[in-house]
Amino acid sequence: MKRLVLAIGLIVCAPAFAAEAAWDDIRHALYGERFLLDGSGLIAIDVPYRTSDDARTDIAALVTAPAGTELREITLILDENPMPVSAVFQLATAPTRFFFDVTMRINGPTPLHVVARTTDGRLFVAETFVKTTGQGACSAPPGTDAELALQTLGEMRIELAGRVPDNTCCGSPSTLTQRLNQIDVTLDHPSHSGMQMDQVSLLFTPMRYIETLDIGVNGGGYARMTGSISLSENPRIGLSVPSGTQSVDVTMTDTGGTITHAHKTLEGY
Numbered sequence: 001m002k003r004l005v006l007a008i009g010l011i012v013c014a015p016a017f018a019a020e021a022a023w024d025d026i027r028h029a030l031y032g033e034r035f036l037l038d039g040s041g042l043i044a045i046d047v048p049y050r051t052s053d054d055a056r057t058d059i060a061a062l063v064t065a066p067a068g069t070e071l072r073e074i075t076l077i078l079d080e081n082p083m084p085v086s087a088v089f090q091l092a093t094a095p096t097r098f099f100f101d102v103t104m105r106i107n108g109p110t111p112l113h114v115v116a117r118t119t120d121g122r123l124f125v126a127e128t129f130v131k132t133t134g135q136g137a138c139s140a141p142p143g144t145d146a147e148l149a150l151q152t153l154g155e156m157r158i159e160l161a162g163r164v165p166d167n168t169c170c171g172s173p174s175t176l177t178q179r180l181n182q183i184d185v186t187l188d189h190p191s192h193s194g195m196q197m198d199q200v201s202l203l204f205t206p207m208r209y210i211e212t213l214d215i216g217v218n219g220g221g222y223a224r225m226t227g228s229i230s231l232s233e234n235p236r237i238g239l240s241v242p243s244g245t246q247s248v249d250v251t252m253t254d255t256g257g258t259i260t261h262a263h264k265t266l267e268g269y
Helices: 002-008 016-031 146-152
Strands: 036-038 043-046 057-064 071-078 085-091 097-104 110-118 123-130 156-163 180-187 210-217 220-226 236-242 247-254 259-265
Touching (some): 016 110, 043 110, 043 123, 057 071, 057 110, 071 097, 097 180, 156 247, 156 259, 180 247, 210 236
Antiparallel strands (some): 043 057, 057 097, 071 085, 071 110, 085 220, 097 236, 180 236, 210 247, 247 259
């Protein structure tokens, strides 16, 4: 959470020509003088060339740890968003492969970085660029009534979404022991960015977003996602779980202090 607060003020309304400097500032704020290794052979990012809806864009990545190590943390960074550190996945079980697929607000054209930290302490980074339609998603009015949104805030639905893509992009096809399923957690949450103006009062709606999402599988800990204002309204968070997963428990905590829980038994697994 400290890193999110640290990074929020770095890149607000930065011009396109400052993109490289923006990443340099973010990298230094998060990792200091630590060296980030080229992760292009380990991290496959899936994002549209241009968003069709700036306020709700699917961003996915498949990350594979180098031989002999496991994954400890995955960070999604949208350099030009008001809160660049957009999602952090801390992995309690240290898997060798991890997949995420989340719906995000993208405030404008931006470089996108995914950073993976392995159990031996190394950092790997991959990058791409995404163009937008210019809607300014972080300040766009909410799609639902604020009062109605509060009535269901925190409700969750968990679904088994299917098989995670094979890791053929990285040169080592997955084995049966590495096979993963994807679960989708869909949340009712307005994800207020603090930049949205009430069209009646002309006052800004206070910031309120999903702070953490704790995911447990088969009764034990699995992963924690730290969120940000970059999460879309009513976001969907997809992530990989081992193929033998029989049950999933999710706990959401938001910045307003709301805590909710959901449980799902995955029939047939």
